[in-house]
Amino acid sequence: MSGTMSKAVSIDIRGVNLSYGATRILKGIDLSIRPGEFFAFLGPSGCGKTTLLRLIAGFAQAQTGQVLLDGQDVAGLPPWKRDVGMVFQSYALWPHMTVAKNVAFGLEERRLLRREINAKVAEALELVGLAAYADRRPAQLSGGQQQRVAVARTIAIEPKVLLLDEPLSNLDAKMRVSVRRELRALQQRLGLTTIFVTHDQEEANTICDRIAVMEAGTIRQVGTPMELYERPDNLFVAGFLGSANILDGKAVNGVFEVAGGARLPLPGGVQVPAGARLVFRPQHAALSITGALRGPVVHREFLGATVRYGVRVADSEILVDAPFQSGSDLHAVGDTVGIALPSERALYLAA
Amino acid sequence: MSDHAAAHDPSVRFADTSPSRTPRRGGTRVAHSPGQIALALAIALFLIVFLVAPVATVAYVAFTEKGTGAPTLVNFLDFARTDLFVRSFWNSVYVSAMTVVWASVLALPLAYLTTRFEFRGAALVQTLGFLPLIMPPFVGAVAMQLLFGRNGTVNLLLDEWFDFKIGVMEGLNGVIFLQAIHYFPFILINLSAALRNIDRAMEEAAQNLGSHGFRLFRRIALPLAMPGYVAGASLVFVKVFDDVASPLLLNVKEMLAPQAYLRITSIGIDDPMGYVISVVLIAIAVVTMWGSARVLKGKDYATVQRGGGGLARRRLTRGQSALAYAVVLLVLALVLAPHVGLLLLSFATVWSFSPLPDGYTLAHYARVLGDSSTYIKNTLLYAGLAAAIDVAIGGAIAYLVLRTRLPGRQMLDWLAGAALAVPGVVLGIGYLRAFYGVTLPGGVPMATLWIMIVLAIAIRRLPYALRAAYAALQQISVSLEEAAENLGATKSRTVRRVVIPLMTGGLLAGFVTSFATAAVELSAVLMLVQNNSDAPLSYGLYVLMQTPAGRGAGAALGVIAVVIVAICMGLSQLAIDRSQRNRGLDI
Numbered sequence: 018m019s020g021t022m023s024k025a026v027s028i029d030i031r032g033v034n035l036s037y038g039a040t041r042i043l044k045g046i047d048l049s050i051r052p053g054e055f056f057a058f059l060g061p062s063g064c065g066k067t068t069l070l071r072l073i074a075g076f077a078q079a080q081t082g083q084v085l086l087d088g089q090d091v092a093g094l095p096p097w098k099r100d101v102g103m104v105f106q107s108y109a110l111w112p113h114m115t116v117a118k119n120v121a122f123g124l125e126e127r128r129l130l131r132r133e134i135n136a137k138v139a140e141a142l143e144l145v146g147l148a149a150y151a152d153r154r155p156a157q158l159s160g161g162q163q164q165r166v167a168v169a170r171t172i173a174i175e176p177k178v179l180l181l182d183e184p185l186s187n188l189d190a191k192m193r194v195s196v197r198r199e200l201r202a203l204q205q206r207l208g209l210t211t212i213f214v215t216h217d218q219e220e221a222n223t224i225c226d227r228i229a230v231m232e233a234g235t236i237r238q239v240g241t242p243m244e245l246y247e248r249p250d251n252l253f254v255a256g257f258l259g260s261a262n263i264l265d266g267k268a269v270n271g272v273f274e275v276a277g278g279a280r281l282p283l284p285g286g287v288q289v290p291a292g293a294r295l296v297f298r299p300q301h302a303a304l305s306i307t308g309a310l311r312g313p314v315v316h317r318e319f320l321g322a323t324v325r326y327g328v329r330v331a332d333s334e335i336l337v338d339a340p341f342q343s344g345s346d347l348h349a350v351g352d353t354v355g356i357a358l359p360s361e362r363a364l365y366l367a368a
Numbered sequence: 369m370s371d372h373a374a375a376h377d378p379s380v381r382f383a384d385t386s387p388s389r390t391p392r393r394g395g396t397r398v399a400h401s402p403g404q405i406a407l408a409l410a411i412a413l414f415l416i417v418f419l420v421a422p423v424a425t426v427a428y429v430a431f432t433e434k435g436t437g438a439p440t441l442v443n444f445l446d447f448a449r450t451d452l453f454v455r456s457f458w459n460s461v462y463v464s465a466m467t468v469v470w471a472s473v474l475a476l477p478l479a480y481l482t483t484r485f486e487f488r489g490a491a492l493v494q495t496l497g498f499l500p501l502i503m504p505p506f507v508g509a510v511a512m513q514l515l516f517g518r519n520g521t522v523n524l525l526l527d528e529w530f531d532f533k534i535g536v537m538e539g540l541n542g543v544i545f546l547q548a549i550h551y552f553p554f555i556l557i558n559l560s561a562a563l564r565n566i567d568r569a570m571e572e573a574a575q576n577l578g579s580h581g582f583r584l585f586r587r588i589a590l591p592l593a594m595p596g597y598v599a600g601a602s603l604v605f606v607k608v609f610d611d612v613a614s615p616l617l618l619n620v621k622e623m624l625a626p627q628a629y630l631r632i633t634s635i636g637i638d639d640p641m642g643y644v645i646s647v648v649l650i651a652i653a654v655v656t657m658w659g660s661a662r663v664l665k666g667k668d669y670a671t672v673q674r675g676g677g678g679l680a681r682r683r684l685t686r687g688q689s690a691l692a693y694a695v696v697l698l699v700l701a702l703v704l705a706p707h708v709g710l711l712l713l714s715f716a717t718v719w720s721f722s723p724l725p726d727g728y729t730l731a732h733y734a735r736v737l738g739d740s741s742t743y744i745k746n747t748l749l750y751a752g753l754a755a756a757i758d759v760a761i762g763g764a765i766a767y768l769v770l771r772t773r774l775p776g777r778q779m780l781d782w783l784a785g786a787a788l789a790v791p792g793v794v795l796g797i798g799y800l801r802a803f804y805g806v807t808l809p810g811g812v813p814m815a816t817l818w819i820m821i822v823l824a825i826a827i828r829r830l831p832y833a834l835r836a837a838y839a840a841l842q843q844i845s846v847s848l849e850e851a852a853e854n855l856g857a858t859k860s861r862t863v864r865r866v867v868i869p870l871m872t873g874g875l876l877a878g879f880v881t882s883f884a885t886a887a888v889e890l891s892a893v894l895m896l897v898q899n900n901s902d903a904p905l906s907y908g909l910y911v912l913m914q915t916p917a918g919r920g921a922g923a924a925l926g927v928i929a930v931v932i933v934a935i936c937m938g939l940s941q942l943a944i945d946r947s948q949r950n951r952g953l954d955i
Contacts, residue, residue: 076572096575103576109569113591122587123577167573174577 025052025210026087026177033082042068044234055204057213057221060231066214070180074103086177102176106183108167110155116166117151123174141173161192179211197224218258230254252368255296262335264295279309284360293365299336301362308355314348401859404772407764415783418823422798430643443640460624463543464608468601470548474699475555481692483563485682489696496700497553502933504888505550506613507926508706510913512546513537515709521723542618547608549702555600562596595664602660606653610791612891613910628793637800646794653789713923732920743908747887750904754826755882758833759875766837788831795824796895818902824892829882840874876943884936888929905929
């Protein structure tokens with residue numbers, strides 16, 4: 018199947034609104050996923066990411082909007098006619114069938130010849146490295162192996178796109194790292210357009226080409242992991258990916274006045290949206306003798322490569338990461354320090 | 369609803385009667401107090417005398433030569449050489465198997481419909497599912513004959529309008545029809561519970577891979593729900609196999625359980641054939657239970673989902689919806705038929721060769737509430753005593769098994785549960801034989817005392833009460849007892865002041881369920897009633913239904929029985945609701 022893979026398809030979602038009763042789950046979703054892309058829906062629980070995935074698979078029905086696979090609207094198609102492969106969070110391996118039977122299921126439903134089915138099952142199990150486990154029952158496999166069976170079962174039918182619903186959440190921390198690499202490698206080999214649902218930014222960052230960050234039924238930003246980290250569009254994305262300092266204040270005459278008194282000059286050309294707050298990453302600031310923001314160190318954590326200081330400025334605690342070198346002097350809790358922030362590292366973002 | 373349903377459901381699943389799999393938190397607790405040991409011994413003695421000894425007596429008689437007492441298999445050879453018995457045996461197998469088939473035909477669509485689709489009639493199905501359990505099949509047998517028999521309502525109308533008749537009530541088919549209508553809820557309840565416990569992703573994954581409709585049901589949902597189905601089906605098989613009164617009231621004598629009864633009552637308690645048949649009945653029950661447990665071994669597919677919402681119910685198209693309602697209404701009509709028929713019969717002056725009774729009267733009620741009121745009084749007394757015995761013993765066994773490490777405590781559980789495998793008629797025969805020789809001062813044989821009826825009923829209902837007690841005790845955290853002991857209460861005072869008050873709701877529900885089912889117990893009673901003044905309502909009903917003149921009064925007794933049972937079921941629901949509310953407030 019790796020050789021005979023048909024061309025990858027695009028997924029377009031246009032103007033989707035979905036409610037369960039009075040509860041609005043998805044609000045005006047627009048999204049384009051490119052052929053062959055490894056794409057993530059990232060967001061906290063309840064943001065609608067799994068519902069959006071289930072909508073693509075046909076397990077949820079939107080009140081308005083379209084889902085296009087390769088330009089074709091699939092809204093009227095039931096799940097069994099969509100050719101959209103989905104790997105479930107619980108894997109959903111059928112306990113009354115062997116591994117091989119599980120993998121053969123979709124092919125049998127497509128009424129393939131027994132000979133073809135056997136060949137494709139063997140190929141799919143080979144691909145995930147479980148050829149030796151064909152006759153086992155799912156309950157006899159480890160969590161990681163079960164997950165690979167679930168993937169094999171899905172790709173055996175050569176779906177148009179692959180949907181992964183939190184596929185790593187039932188694995189222990191160590192397994193996750195190796196399984197996510199395997200998933201990425203497999204996706205690259207198959208060239209399948211793939212959507213990965215997760216609430217874990219690290220998972221999304223490490224394996225996906227692009228990410229849609231979701232909050233409360235809306236997409237807040239779409240971009241590569243680097244773009245989202247470096248240039249978040251809004252406070253939610255900035256706070257959700259990595260740690261960030263977020264300070265209240267207001268822009269007056271080319272200067273941003275932080276609540277508590279400090280004033281940061283705004284470089285020319287910087288637009289400060291209404292109600293914006295100052296946002297910067299701990300590693301982009303530095304402790305210095307001068308600095309517009311000043312306050313006592315209230316907290317110090319040794320993180321290995323860096324030392325993270327908590328500095329109280331006005332009512333908030335600002336985190337600053339300083340690189341650690343052996344022999345260097347550390348600030349003690351209680352020392353008054355200044356915080357220097359290069360103006361190009363300062364972001365002014367609204368909610 | 370489903371939780372309550374489980375508590376109400378008088379079926380005990382063969383596969384999981386033992387509670388020992390639940391982790392015991394009190395694992396390190398010490399000591400068997402003398403009180404516990406005495407309690408365990410007393411229960412063991414009771415079970416040995418009133419369950420093991422009678423059954424052992426039956427087996428002994430079956431395997432020994434009449435007169436000499438030498439061990440022999442000659443009685444079984446006689447059984448196998450007698451055409452009547454062999455025919456009866458196969459008839460029983462056929463009727464039981466076909467009942468399972470037809471009960472499945474009724475239950476499968478209802479279970480799938482209510483657990484997998486958005487269907488407004490779901491609550492209706494749940495309720496109608498319980499209706500047949502209120503009334504044992506023998507109660508409605510004659511009424512069904514009048515509705516569906518050769519000259520019953522349905523056939524008279526069909527004959528008049530379309531010039532044909534249906535023979536659903538003819539011979540063995542009549543028994544199958546009657547039993548299927550009464551026992552399909554056992555399959556419905558168990559199967560629905562199993563279907564509800566399947567992770568919805570199991571079926572969604574199949575849909576995602578291209579499966580739908582009937583194939584989806586056959587390949588995924590049904591295999592995963594198989595444990596529930598087998599539990600329900602095996603229960604139905606055994607219940608039908610053991611039923612004495614329903615075939616007899618439909619004038620079918622050539623079945624095994626009726627033969628045991630007829631043999632003992634017509635030839636006497638010295639004839640070995642009744643005992644041989646009893647042993648065969650027990651063997652069939654044991655083999656069925658063992659078989660179902662074996663089939664289910666390693667197939668506990670309870671796959672309750674990790675996270676995620678409830679089951680996504682699929683929507684029915686307009687056509688499917690109409691079909692679904694048609695099916696539900698048809699089943700509802702069948703389920704209500706015996707109830708309606710019984711009610712009509714109880715008010716009928718004469719009802720014969722006509723679609724509806726010729727006229728209506730209250731005379732039958734006057735009769736049963738007047739001179740036949742001893743039946744009702746006896747029933748209330750017997751069922752009340754039996755239920756009290758069951759709750760006391762069931763509660764004690766549950767406590768000993770779940771809260772102590774007394775050696776042999778599992779034995780008590782096993783013994784009490786084994787009562788399930790003993791058909792009522794066998795227990796009755798056993799009591800007659802074992803206790804007839806035991807005479808009390810004054811020369812009265814023990815077997816003729818009315819208290820023996822109570823004890824037989826109590827033994828029959830014990831497994832159900834035991835299950836209610838387990839359920840009640842399992843919901844109480846051991847730490848509540850440990851807290852009491854920590855504050856200085858002794859074991860027995862802890863039981864009295866903490867355990868029993870907390871178990872009250874569950875035990876009450878168990879009492880009421882035992883009472884309700886004991887009130888309509890017949891097969892053991894049939895053997896043990898020695899004179900009419902000691903007879904309970906079920907016996908009176910059976911006797912009255914034998915003659916056309918008595919039918920009206922019999923039906924009136926049946927209606928009263930149904931009302932008593934229905935009230936009890938309602939009360940038990942109330943008790944469970946209340947105890948759940950109380951616990952909700954406490955925590």
